[in-house]
Amino acid sequence: MRQENCxxxxxxxxxxxxxxxxxxxxxAAEMNQPGQFVHVKVADGFDPLLRRPISIASINDGLFTIxxxxxxxxxxLLADKSTxxxxxxxxxxxxxxxxxEANPGQTAVLVGGGVGVPPMYELAKQLARKGVKxxxxxxxQSSNAVFYEKELAEFGEVYVATVDGSYGRKGFVTDxxxxxxxxxDIVFACGPTPMLRAIENGQYAPKTYLSLEERMGCGIGACxxxxxxxxxxxxxxxxxxxxxxxxxxxxxxxxx
Amino acid sequence: xxxxxxxxxxxxxxxxxxxxxxxxxxxxxFSQLYDLSMLGAIxxxxxxxxxxxxxxxxxVAETPxxxxxxxxLQNPGLEKVFNEELPxxxxxxxxxxxxxxxxxxxxxxxxxEQLSHAPNVHALELNISCxxxxxxxxxxxxxxxxxxxxxxxVKNVSEVPVYVKLSPNVSDIVKVARAVEDGGADxxxxxxxxxxxxxxxxxxxxxxxxxxxxxxxPSVKPVAIRMIYEVSQHVSIPIIGMGGIQSxxxxxxxxxxxxxxxxxGTQNFVDPFVCPKIIDELPEWLAKLGADHISELTGxxxxxxxxxxxxxx
Numbered sequence: 179m180r181q182e183n184c185x186x187x188x189x190x191x192x193x194x195x196x197x198x199x200x201x202x203x204x205x206a207a208e209m210n211q212p213g214q215f216v217h218v219k220v221a222d223g224f225d226p227l228l229r230r231p232i233s234i235a236s237i238n239d240g241l242f243t244i245x246x247x248x249x250x251x252x253x254x255l256l257a258d259k260s261t262x263x264x265x266x267x268x269x270x271x272x273x274x275x276x277x278x279e280a281n282p283g284q285t286a287v288l289v290g291g292g293v294g295v296p297p298m299y300e301l302a303k304q305l306a307r308k309g310v311k312x313x314x315x316x317x318x319q320s321s322n323a324v325f326y327e328k329e330l331a332e333f334g335e336v337y338v339a340t341v342d343g344s345y346g347r348k349g350f351v352t353d354x355x356x357x358x359x360x361x362x363d364i365v366f367a368c369g370p371t372p373m374l375r376a377i378e379n380g381q382y383a384p385k386t387y388l389s390l391e392e393r394m395g396c397g398i399g400a401c402x403x404x405x406x407x408x409x410x411x412x413x414x415x416x417x418x419x420x421x422x423x424x425x426x427x428x429x430x431x432x433x434x
Numbered sequence: 435x436x437x438x439x440x441x442x443x444x445x446x447x448x449x450x451x452x453x454x455x456x457x458x459x460x461x462x463x464f465s466q467l468y469d470l471s472m473l474g475a476i477x478x479x480x481x482x483x484x485x486x487x488x489x490x491x492x493x494v495a496e497t498p499x500x501x502x503x504x505x506x507l508q509n510p511g512l513e514k515v516f517n518e519e520l521p522x523x524x525x526x527x528x529x530x531x532x533x534x535x536x537x538x539x540x541x542x543x544x545x546x547e548q549l550s551h552a553p554n555v556h557a558l559e560l561n562i563s564c565x566x567x568x569x570x571x572x573x574x575x576x577x578x579x580x581x582x583x584x585x586x587x588v589k590n591v592s593e594v595p596v597y598v599k600l601s602p603n604v605s606d607i608v609k610v611a612r613a614v615e616d617g618g619a620d621x622x623x624x625x626x627x628x629x630x631x632x633x634x635x636x637x638x639x640x641x642x643x644x645x646x647x648x649x650x651x652p653s654v655k656p657v658a659i660r661m662i663y664e665v666s667q668h669v670s671i672p673i674i675g676m677g678g679i680q681s682x683x684x685x686x687x688x689x690x691x692x693x694x695x696x697x698x699g700t701q702n703f704v705d706p707f708v709c710p711k712i713i714d715e716l717p718e719w720l721a722k723l724g725a726d727h728i729s730e731l732t733g734x735x736x737x738x739x740x741x742x743x744x745x746x747x
Contacts, residue, residue, distance in 0.1 A: 179466055181707060219704065224499035224652050227704060268706065393492040395503065396703040398466075400459035402479075402508045403494040407487070415485035415511070422463065 179271065179398070180205050183264040187241060189257070193318075193325040195248045196293070197257050198235070205269055206242040209234055212301035213274025213368070213389050213426045216244060217397035218256065219266035226252040229268065231394050231421070233368070235296035235326075236303065245296035245325070271397050272425050275301050275366050275387055282309030284363035288330075289351050289377060291317045291369025295326050297389060301366055306333035313337070313362070315354045317369065321345035352376045371434060378429045386429035392420040399423075407433040437720055437727050438713070440474065440695055442672050443620035444557040444595035445529055447474040447695060449713050450728060451685065454676045454699035455480055455533035455559060455599075456505065460519040461526070467706050471527040472713060477623075477697055478519070480535040480561050483544050485511035490643035495632045500651035500678075501700050502630050504644035507535050507564055512545050520552040529556035531597065534588070535564060543587050550593040557594050560585060560619075563601030563626035564648070575601035575626070578613035585617030595620035597674065600665070602657055603629050611665040622665065623674040623697065625658045651700040652678040659691045666692020666733055680708065682715035686723070689731035 184203035192198045205216075217229040230252050235243045248257045259265065274297070280286045286305050290298040295316050302312045312334035318324050321344035330336045337354045338346030347354055351373060367377045368389035378388060395401035399422030408416045412433050418424060424432075438449035453464070455477040461470050470476065488508030495502045509515065515532075523530055532555045534545040542560065549555055562584060563575035574580045581598070589596050598614040600607060602625040611622055627648025632641045640646070658677025666673055675693030678700070679685060685696040701708045716728065725731055 181467075181705075226496050227499055227501060227651050227700070228494075228496055229704065393494050395494045395501065396457075396463070396706070398463040398706065400463040401457065401494075401503075401703060402459070402488060402505050403503065404491065405488070405508065406491070415487050417487060417508070 181268045184267045186261050186263050194322040196325050198245050200243045202241050206240050209237045209270040211274030213297045214270040214272050216267045216269030220252045220256045233297045236300045247293045275426050277304045280310045280364045285311040287362040287365045288314045289367040291373045294369030297368050302333040315351045317351035375434050387426050389426045390420050390424050394421050397421050449474045450695035451709050451713050452697050454697035457699040457702045468710050473528050475529045475531050477531040479509050480507045480533040481509050481515045482535050483512050483541050495641040500649050500653035502647035502649050504642045504647035524554050530554045531557045531559050533559040533561050535561040543591050546588045547591040558596045560598045563599050576604050578610050581610050582613040582617035585614045585619050589618040597621040597623050600624040601626050607661050608664050608668045611669050615669045615671055621672045625677045654678045662691040662693050667736055682712045682719050686719050690735045692733040694732050
């Protein structure tokens with residue numbers, strides 16, 4: 179983990195309100211797990227004050243890519259930054275998807291919803307590299323929000339769902355999973371909480387890993403803003419911190 | 435003697451900068467970033483007799499220049515803090531100020547008694563001002579008589595000096611400060627967070643699951659400065675100031691208002707290296723102000739016949 183002013187190599191819009199930011203920094207060398215995230219300071223001043231947790235989409239020779247949705251003041255400021263400027267980044271943070279849990283020859287189903295899609299790209303890359311069959315299922319609100327379909331297709335089949343049916347299959351990612359004829363050995367997912375809950379309940383594979391999202395303060399485990407209950411002790415005192423124990427948890431580990 | 439070293443009841447500080455309670459956990463996370471021994475002290479997370487899970491999430495919300503939190507004093511409980519967290523911190527050459535909390539007077543007494551026996555705990559911070567818990571916390575901090583009585587009880591059992599953390603959520607903070615001084619407090623820490631709220635425009639509902647939370651960050655600094663300015667003129671015990679400190683300049687301002695040391699809270703989340711940076715930059719500020727020692731600055735804003743050397747840019 180380090181704090182670094184990373185240089186912007188590119189910052190471009192890739193779908194409606196979705197931006198892909200490529201950064202150069204020494205901390206790229208420390209990124210070793212897909213699903214980890216960085217904590218980005220988007221403004222020099224007081225507003226917004228806190229950093230923004232954004233997942234890492236890809237890691238490549240001293241460069242790393244993050245993808246974010248322009249939603250509020252902070253992400254709008256980030257979207258306004260251009261090539262050559264620097265961004266204050268803290269990372270890599272958290273524990274990502276366990277690539278080792280998938281064996282060569284096995285089938286992994288990767289499920290991404292909205293801004294939950296980005297970590298699936300680096301995950302797909304690493305799984306494919308070790309000989310795991312990758313099937314990606316990505317879901318969006320509508321056609322203008324779709325991104326990374328082609329990129330994911332480099333590593334295996336890709337299915338797209340849109341809620342309004344304007345692209346791919348109408349409905350949710352779970353509608354696609356339910357119709358899959360292939361038996362998955364492992365499922366990896368990142369997206370909105372209802373989607374993660376549906377995937378956990380669906381028990382689509384012997385092993386399932388889910389990446390959670392929660393409002394964070396520090397991003398490193400000190401502030402206790404992003405804690406969740408464990409399923410072993412759902413109303414008790416044992417807890418996991420999404421930022422430092424996660425954001426990736428095995429299905430059944432924490433209460434979603 | 436270093437220009438930054440400070441002597442306060444129970445505390446022999448290398449420098450006056452310490453992370454504030456609740457913003458630094460028990461130091462484990464920040465120890466991955468820098469050597470905690472460089473800090474003046476560490477105010478560790480509030481400890482209650484029993485483990486607490488805290489409030490439901492979301493527990494934080496942003497405001498312009500600030501942050502609302504409603505963590506709810508989540509902590510692993512007295513035994514775990516005493517047997518695991520504090521011994522772990524012994525590897526660092528840094529005094530610990532243990533923040534103690536509870537729902538009843540007996541809770542506070544129990545935690546104070548045990549934690550004050552930990553070898554690296556040099557002072558207690560009596561947390562009577564947390565706005566995010568329904569019982570205890572702020573109930574003690576807003577009633578001068580209760581604050582005084584609780585301070586006295588904790589003093590009676592504590593092996594180390596007791597600092598009382600004051601709430602800004604009162605109409606007359608001087609009254610509470612005097613009450614805890616009467617109760618035997620060795621020092622005061624101030625301010626805790628200001629009770630606040632934000633509402634999501636789209637849902638029409640409060641953003642925090644707890645509805646309300648404590649406001650911290652640079653937006654509360656003027657309130658903290660004003661309160662320290664008032665309190666420091668009416669008590670004879672030292673004040674550790676906090677509330678929106680982001681820089682060495684802010685620390686100097688807190689000293690001028692009447693503080694004798696300074697704690698950094700929210701800014702640790704924004705810049706995890708803020709405490710070492712401030713420690714590094716303070717000597718330059720003393721030189722600019724013509725001060726040989728940082729303690730010379732305490733209360734200069736209200737002390738008569740004491741003027742700083744002219745600012746030399």
